[in-house]
Amino acid sequence: MTRRADAAPERWLRKTGRGLYCAPGDFYIDPSRTAARAVITHGHSDHARAGHDAVLTTAATAAIMRARYGAESAGAYDCALYGETRRFGDVAVRLLPAGHVLGSAQVVIEHAGCRVVVSGDYKRRRDPTCAGFEPIDCDLFITEATFALPVFRHPDxxxxxxxxxxxxxxxxxxxxxxxxxxxxxxxxxxxxxxxxxxxxxxxxxxxxxxxxxxxxxxxxxxxxxxxxxxxxxxxxxxxxxxxxxxxxxxxxxxxxxxxxxxxxxxxxxxxxxxxxxxxxxxxILSDHADWDELIRTIHDMGAPRLWVTHGREEALVHYARSKGVEAEALSLVGFEEEGG
Amino acid sequence: MKRFARLLDALVYTPSRNGKLRLLADYFTAAPDPDRGWALAALTDGLAQRQVKPALVRELVERRVDPVLFRLSYDYVGDLAETVSLIWPGNPARNAEPDLSEIVERLRVAARTEVPGLLAGWLDALDATGRYALLKLLMGGMRVGVSARLAKTALAMTGAASLEQIEEIWFGLEPPYLSLFAWLEGKAGPPAVDQRLAFRSPMLANPVELADLEPLDPADFRAEWKWDGIRVQLVAGGSEARLYSRNGEDIGAAFPDILGDAKFDAVLDGELLVLRDGAVAPFNDLQQRLNRKTVTARMLADFPAHIRLYDILFEDGGDLRRLPFDERRRRLERWHGRIVPPRTDLSPLVPFAAWRELASLRDAARADGVEGLMLKRRDSAYAAGRPQGPWFKWKRDPLLADCVLMYAQRGHGRRSSYYSDFTFGCWRGGAEGAAELVPVGKAYFGFTDAELVEIDRWVRAHSTERFGPVRAVEPGLVFEVAFDSIQRSSRHKSKLAMRFPRIHRIRWDKPHAEADRLETLEKLLNP
Structure with missing residues (x-):
C-alpha cells in the first residue's frame, strides 16, 4: 500500500452506537450489539459478544468465545493467523499480537492510502501465556487508556x-x-x-x-x-x-x-x-499497559493522529497533544470498565 | 522511616482490629526512641505540623509534574498524599533516606522558607510507600483505621500498664513520650503527672431493647434522660480545670466559659450542651463550638455552653467511684446545692414504676434535646469501660423518610475514590410535575461496601454537574433515611436539619416522584 499524507480516516471509520464501524469494508470492531460482520480483538466479554453473523478473529479468541458462549457464539468464524491479510471490499485487515491475553490482537486496517491500528487492550511487558505486542507504523492509532494516568506505574x-x-x-x-x-x-x-x-x-x-x-x-x-x-x-x-x-x-x-x-x-x-x-x-499485576507503556507505544507507533478510548482518555489526550500528536477522545459506547 | 512506612502500609491493608493491635504492639516494641514516640503522636493526632499544608504539597508536585496530569490523577485517586506518593518522580540517589525523628526535629526548628526544600528532598529520597507515610505524617489525617484508643490499647499490650492507667495519665504526657515507654518497659515508674487534673476513664452503657428489660426488676434501676449533646468529664482542682471528651481528649480550648466558672475541687460526669433560656439548643449549635482551638466572644454569646450533670466521681479529693449510684447521686445533689456552680444543672431522675410506662415516656420525649433514656442500677459503682449489666442506654426508634439523592461527594480514606457522602432532598411546592427538591440532610453511612460500589456507579452514570469533589445527579435514586429527630434550622434551604441521619435502605425500586414531601417532615418537628 502506498500511504498518503492527506489520509482522512474519519471519512470511513467512525464511532456508532454499536461501536467502531468501517463503512467501506462494512464491519465493526468489537461491536457492543450483534452485527453482520465483526472483527474481535480478544475474548473479554466487553469486547467479544455472542451472536454476530461473521466473526474475524484469531483461532485462540474463537476458541475462547466458543467456550464462553457455546453454539450461539457466532454464525461463522474466520480465524486469521497473526499477520495474515483479509480483504473486505477495498479494505485490507490483518491482526497483530497485542500482548493482552491469549489470542488478543490489534487490528490493522488499510484503506485509501491510510493505515489505522486499533489496539484493543494491550500491554508491553512480557507475558508467558501470550504473544508479545508488535508495534507498527501507522497514520492513526486508536489506543485503549485503562491506566492512562501517571499514578499507574505497574511494578515488575x-x-x-x-x-x-x-x-x-x-x-x-x-x-x-x-x-x-x-x-x-x-x-x-x-x-x-x-x-x-x-x-x-x-x-x-x-x-x-x-x-x-x-x-x-x-x-x-x-x-x-x-x-x-x-x-x-x-x-x-x-x-x-x-x-x-x-x-x-x-x-x-x-x-x-x-x-x-x-x-x-x-x-x-x-x-x-x-x-x-x-x-x-x-x-499489582495488570494485563493493560501502564502510563509508561502507553506513552512508549504512542511513540513506537509513530502515528501523527491518536484516538483514545476505553478509560482515562483526558490525560493521554493532553499528553499526546503536548508532544505534537493530533489527539482526541473517542467516546465509544458500550464499553464498561473491566478488570485490569 | 522505613519501619514507620511499613507499619502504615500494613495497617491500611489489615482489616481486623486484632491484626492492627498486633502490628502496633510489634512496632512500639521494636522501634527505637524517639521514633516510636513521634509515630505514636502521629497516630493519636498529636503531631500536626502546621508548616506543611496541602497547598504547599500541591505547589511542589506541580513543579515536578505536568499540572494537568497531576490534577487529573488527583481527581481519580482522591487522596492527596496517595496521589503525590505515586506520581512524584523519585530520585533516591540524591539524598539519604531520613529517619522519622530527623524529619520531625528538623521541621520543628526549620524556618518557613526552608520547609519546601526539606520536603522536596525527603520526597526524592523516599520510595512511594515512604512518601505516603511522610505526607500522612506531616499533613495529618492518617486514616489507617487506628483510633487514639486503639493505639493506647496496643501500648497496654506491650508493657506493664493497663489501658485505663495509660488513659488516666495521657493528658499530662508530651511527644515523644519517653517517660511513657520507659514505664511500659519496666525501666522507670509511672510518669509523674499532676493527678488532680487527670482524666478518669468514664463508665459507658450498653444498648438495650424493651425485651431485654422485661425480666429485670424496675425497682433496681434509676432512669435519666439521655441528652443530645456530647458526654464530657469536667475536672477542677486548685485554680485549674480541664474539660475532656469521653475518650480523654482535652477539648477545653473551645470552652473557656465552662473552665472559667469551674471554681471547685471535683470530677464530674455530664452532658455538654448549648442551652438558651433553659432550653437545649439543637446539636448543630453545639457543633459550632466543637473542634476549635479558640472561640470568639461572639460565639460565646451566641452559643452558650452548659453541662448537665449525671454523676460525681471525686469530691474535694475524695474518690466516690466505689459508692453505689444512689449514694453518689445524693452526694452530687448535696454538692451542687452547696456550690451552685454556674453553667451547670442536674440531669433529673425520671420516676417510673414499670418498663412499659417508661417506654411511653421515652417515645413521648422526642422534644427537648432528648435522645432516649439511660438506665442505671441503683447499686452500681462507677466502673471504667463498658461493663455488662449495670448501665443501659435505651434510645428511641429512629424516624424514617424517603428522600431523593441530589448531590454526592467523594469520601475520604478508603473511600477516597468513591462517591460516598450523600445529600438528599424532599419534594416541595408546585402542582403535579412542578415540584422541586430541597435538600434536607446529608449522610455517609448505613450502607455496605458492596452497596457503595453500586451507588458510586449510579452517581457516575447520572451526574449532571461537577463542582470539585461534588457531583449533582439527576433525580432518580431514593434512600430511606433514618434519623433521630428533626429540628428547625436557618442554615438549610429547607429550614430543617436532621439529627444523626443515616441511610437505612436503598430504594432502588421506588420511583423518585413518590419520595416524601417536605410537609411530611415538618409534621415530625417537635411541637
Whole structure:
C-alpha cells in the first residue's frame, strides 16, 4: 500500500452506537450489539459478544468465545493467523499480537492510502501465556487508556509474585486466596508462579477451570491444577487458591483456614481501592499497559493522529497533544470498565 | 522511616482490629526512641505540623509534574498524599533516606522558607510507600483505621500498664513520650503527672431493647434522660480545670466559659450542651463550638455552653467511684446545692414504676434535646469501660423518610475514590410535575461496601454537574433515611436539619416522584 499524507480516516471509520464501524469494508470492531460482520480483538466479554453473523478473529479468541458462549457464539468464524491479510471490499485487515491475553490482537486496517491500528487492550511487558505486542507504523492509532494516568506505574511482575510467596512463607498456616479475572489474569498468575518455582498444586474456583483447560489445550502449560470446594477447603492452609474477584467476599470464600485475601490487578496500585475491596495483599499485576507503556507505544507507533478510548482518555489526550500528536477522545459506547 | 512506612502500609491493608493491635504492639516494641514516640503522636493526632499544608504539597508536585496530569490523577485517586506518593518522580540517589525523628526535629526548628526544600528532598529520597507515610505524617489525617484508643490499647499490650492507667495519665504526657515507654518497659515508674487534673476513664452503657428489660426488676434501676449533646468529664482542682471528651481528649480550648466558672475541687460526669433560656439548643449549635482551638466572644454569646450533670466521681479529693449510684447521686445533689456552680444543672431522675410506662415516656420525649433514656442500677459503682449489666442506654426508634439523592461527594480514606457522602432532598411546592427538591440532610453511612460500589456507579452514570469533589445527579435514586429527630434550622434551604441521619435502605425500586414531601417532615418537628 502506498500511504498518503492527506489520509482522512474519519471519512470511513467512525464511532456508532454499536461501536467502531468501517463503512467501506462494512464491519465493526468489537461491536457492543450483534452485527453482520465483526472483527474481535480478544475474548473479554466487553469486547467479544455472542451472536454476530461473521466473526474475524484469531483461532485462540474463537476458541475462547466458543467456550464462553457455546453454539450461539457466532454464525461463522474466520480465524486469521497473526499477520495474515483479509480483504473486505477495498479494505485490507490483518491482526497483530497485542500482548493482552491469549489470542488478543490489534487490528490493522488499510484503506485509501491510510493505515489505522486499533489496539484493543494491550500491554508491553512480557507475558508467558501470550504473544508479545508488535508495534507498527501507522497514520492513526486508536489506543485503549485503562491506566492512562501517571499514578499507574505497574511494578515488575516478579516482585509482585515474590510478595505472594513471601506471605506464604510468613503465614504457612493461612490459605492464600487470590482474586483473578478468569480470562488471562488467572493463567498469567499461574504461569508466573511456575516460573518462580512454585510447583505445588494450585487450586481453582470452579469458574476458572474451563479457561485454564482451554489454555492448556492451546499449548500453555500451567502445571498441576485442582478444583477446590466443600470440605476440601479446610485443607488449604499454606496453599494458593485462585478465584474470580467476586468470590473473594461472597459465601464461597468461607470455610478456608484463616485466608489471606489477595487480588491481582492494576487497580491495586491505589491503596485505598485495595482497602475498600477488603484486600490484605494487593498484587499489582495488570494485563493493560501502564502510563509508561502507553506513552512508549504512542511513540513506537509513530502515528501523527491518536484516538483514545476505553478509560482515562483526558490525560493521554493532553499528553499526546503536548508532544505534537493530533489527539482526541473517542467516546465509544458500550464499553464498561473491566478488570485490569 | 522505613519501619514507620511499613507499619502504615500494613495497617491500611489489615482489616481486623486484632491484626492492627498486633502490628502496633510489634512496632512500639521494636522501634527505637524517639521514633516510636513521634509515630505514636502521629497516630493519636498529636503531631500536626502546621508548616506543611496541602497547598504547599500541591505547589511542589506541580513543579515536578505536568499540572494537568497531576490534577487529573488527583481527581481519580482522591487522596492527596496517595496521589503525590505515586506520581512524584523519585530520585533516591540524591539524598539519604531520613529517619522519622530527623524529619520531625528538623521541621520543628526549620524556618518557613526552608520547609519546601526539606520536603522536596525527603520526597526524592523516599520510595512511594515512604512518601505516603511522610505526607500522612506531616499533613495529618492518617486514616489507617487506628483510633487514639486503639493505639493506647496496643501500648497496654506491650508493657506493664493497663489501658485505663495509660488513659488516666495521657493528658499530662508530651511527644515523644519517653517517660511513657520507659514505664511500659519496666525501666522507670509511672510518669509523674499532676493527678488532680487527670482524666478518669468514664463508665459507658450498653444498648438495650424493651425485651431485654422485661425480666429485670424496675425497682433496681434509676432512669435519666439521655441528652443530645456530647458526654464530657469536667475536672477542677486548685485554680485549674480541664474539660475532656469521653475518650480523654482535652477539648477545653473551645470552652473557656465552662473552665472559667469551674471554681471547685471535683470530677464530674455530664452532658455538654448549648442551652438558651433553659432550653437545649439543637446539636448543630453545639457543633459550632466543637473542634476549635479558640472561640470568639461572639460565639460565646451566641452559643452558650452548659453541662448537665449525671454523676460525681471525686469530691474535694475524695474518690466516690466505689459508692453505689444512689449514694453518689445524693452526694452530687448535696454538692451542687452547696456550690451552685454556674453553667451547670442536674440531669433529673425520671420516676417510673414499670418498663412499659417508661417506654411511653421515652417515645413521648422526642422534644427537648432528648435522645432516649439511660438506665442505671441503683447499686452500681462507677466502673471504667463498658461493663455488662449495670448501665443501659435505651434510645428511641429512629424516624424514617424517603428522600431523593441530589448531590454526592467523594469520601475520604478508603473511600477516597468513591462517591460516598450523600445529600438528599424532599419534594416541595408546585402542582403535579412542578415540584422541586430541597435538600434536607446529608449522610455517609448505613450502607455496605458492596452497596457503595453500586451507588458510586449510579452517581457516575447520572451526574449532571461537577463542582470539585461534588457531583449533582439527576433525580432518580431514593434512600430511606433514618434519623433521630428533626429540628428547625436557618442554615438549610429547607429550614430543617436532621439529627444523626443515616441511610437505612436503598430504594432502588421506588420511583423518585413518590419520595416524601417536605410537609411530611415538618409534621415530625417537635411541637
Amino acid at each position: 511482575d516478579r516482585g509482585e509474585i515474590a510478595k505472594l510467596l513471601h506471605s506464604l512463607a510468613v503465614f504457612p498456616d493461612r490459605c492464600h486466596l487470590v482474586g483473578v479475572y478468569a480470562l488471562g489474569k488467572a493463567q498469567r498468575v499461574i504461569a508466573l508462579l511456575r516460573e518462580s518455582g512454585w510447583d505445588r498444586p494450585i487450586y481453582l474456583h470452579g469458574a476458572l477451570i474451563e479457561l485454564c483447560a482451554l489454555y492448556e489445550s492451546l499449548g500453555v502449560a500451567l502445571g498441576d491444577l485442582r478444583p477446590v470446594s466443600g470440605e476440601r477447603k479446610k485443607a488449604m492452609a499454606g496453599e494458593i487458591v485462585l478465584c474470580p474477584p467476586g468470590a473473594l467476599n461472597d459465601r464461597w470464600s468461607r470455610g478456608f483456614p484463616d485466608p489471606v485475601t489477595a487480588m491481582a490487578s492494576g487497580w491495586m496500585r491505589v491503596r485505598q481501592r485495595a482497602r475498600m475491596g477488603g484486600i490484605e495483599l494487593p498484587l
